[in-house]
Amino acid sequence: KAGVTQTPRYLIKTRGQQVTLSCSPISGHRSVSWYQQTPGQGLQFLFEYFSETQRNKGNFPGRFSGRQFSNSRSEMNVSTLELGDSALYLCASSLPSGGADEQFFGPGTRLTVL
Amino acid sequence: AQTVTQSQPEMSVQEAETVTLSCTYDTSENNYYLFWYKQPPSRQMILVIRQEAYKQQNATENRFSVNFQKAAKSFSLKISDSQLGDTAMYFCAFMKYGSGNTGKLIFGQGTTLQVKP
Numbered sequence A: 001k002a003g004v005t006q007t008p009r010y011l012i013k014t015r016g017q018q019v020t021l022s023c024s025p026i027s028g029h030r031s032v033s034w035y036q037q038t039p040g041q042g043l044q045f046l047f048e049y050f051s052e053t054q055r056n057k058g059n060f061p062g063r064f065s066g067r068q069f070s071n072s073r074s075e076m077n078v079s080t081l082e083l084g085d086s087a088l089y090l091c092a093s094s095l096p097s098g099g100a101d102e103q104f105f106g107p108g109t110r111l112t113v114l
Numbered sequence B: 001a002q003t004v005t006q007s008q009p010e011m012s013v014q015e016a017e018t019v020t021l022s023c024t025y026d027t028s029e030n031n032y033y034l035f036w037y038k039q040p041p042s043r044q045m046i047l048v049i050r051q052e053a054y055k056q057q058n059a060t061e062n063r064f065s066v067n068f069q070k071a072a073k074s075f076s077l078k079i080s081d082s083q084l085g086d087t088a089m090y091f092c093a094f095m096k097y098g099s100g101n102t103g104k105l106i107f108g109q110g111t112t113l114q115v116k117p
Helices: none
Strands: A005-007 A010-013 A019-024 A031-038 A042-050 A053-057 A064-066 A074-078 A086-095 A110-114 B003-005 B010-014 B020-022 B024-026 B032-039 B045-053 B064-069 B072-077 B090-096 B110-116
Touching: A005 A086, A005 A110, A005 B010, A005 B024, A010 A019, A019 A086, A019 A110, A042 A064, A042 A074, A053 A064, A074 A086, A074 B020, B003 B090, B020 B110, B024 B072, B032 B064, B045 B064, B045 B072
Parallel strands: A010 A110, B010 B110
Antiparallel strands: A005 A019, A019 A074, A031 A042, A031 A086, A042 A053, A064 A074, A086 A110, B003 B024, B020 B072, B032 B045, B032 B090, B064 B072, B090 B110
C-alpha cells in the first residue's frame, strides 16, 4: 500500500505570496491532519479534516486554511506569506476508527519564504 | 491545555547499549493516548510505540518499551540494544480521546538521539 504523499517537496516563495500544499492519504484513510514544524516552535497542529469537513483546528491565523476532497486528498493554503511561515509542513492520515488511530506521516513540504 | 515536556534536548548512546528518553505531560483528562514518534534525518515521522492511558500494562514493541506512570504523568521510552538506525529525533506526543479532539497530536520539543558505533 502506498504511503502518504505530499507535493511539492520543496517550495520557495516571497513575502506576500500565497501557496497551496497537497497531501494524498493512504488509500482507505479518511482523516487528514496538518502540522507545522519549525526549530523554534516545534511541531504544531494546524487542522484536521474528515469527510470533507474540518473537525478540529489549532491556533493559527486565518491565513492558514485547508480543504479536503471527496477522495480524501487534502490541500492547505497559506495566504499573504510571512517570513515566519518558513517551515516543514507535515500531513498525516489515519482511518479513523473513533479512537486514537495511528497517524501515518508524509515526507513533508519544506516551505521557504524569502 | 495539555502540554508535553521533553527535558533532554540531546542524548547519545553506544551501539548495543540501553538508553531511556524522558517525557512528562500535563493534563486533567482521564481518557488519552500517548505516543513516541521517531523522525530520522530523512524527516519521515514514524510511530515507535503507543500507550492507552486506561491500560496499566506498559507497551512494548520489540526493542522499544515504555514506562508509563499515570499518577506522575510520566511516559519514558527505553531503547534496548541500540542500533545505528535508531539515530533520530524522538518526539513524545499526547492525544486526548473523544469528539472535538480528533486528529490532534500535541508534541514535545523532541530529543535528538545519536547512536555511536
